[in-house]
Amino acid sequence: AACASKKVSRDWQTVGTVTDLDKDGQLLVQKSPTFNVLVVGTSVSENLIAVDPTCTHSGCTVTWDGKGNKFACRCHGAEYNTNGQVRRGPAREPLKTYSAKIENNSVLVKQ
Ligand code: FES
Secondary structure (H helix, E strand, C coil), X not given: CCCHHHHXXXXXXXXXXXXXXXXXXXXXXEEECCEEEEEECCCCCCXXXXXXXXXXXXXCECEEECCCCEEECCCCCCEEXXXXXXXXXXXXXXXXXXXXXXXXXXXXXXX
16 A cells, blocks of 8 residues: 555556547547657557657657658657657657557556
8 A cells, every 4th residue: 555656657547449549540649748648559450559759859749650660750850660769860869658558448558
């Protein structure tokens, strides 16, 4: 019971429904300045990708480029791999990544 409050931030959070995810193959949730998440995939994907879409260069929101299999920032052209690593500058730091999973009709993310 003593560590109950610490545990909360590490718990899985519901960020949307599988229906929403499957519609676009991605789900962007901007919950708070400190918790934004972009989930990429569908209910039939082997793995869901989840990142904080806040560009580490200067804070724009990156978008998913499915054809290029990368995240791209329209502000100054930074690109990131599916694991969040920088693929092209000017960004230097990777995107924050999250664990994501599907349970019943919900998409869940863990910080
Ligand atoms: Fe994304 Fe500058 S804010 S490249």
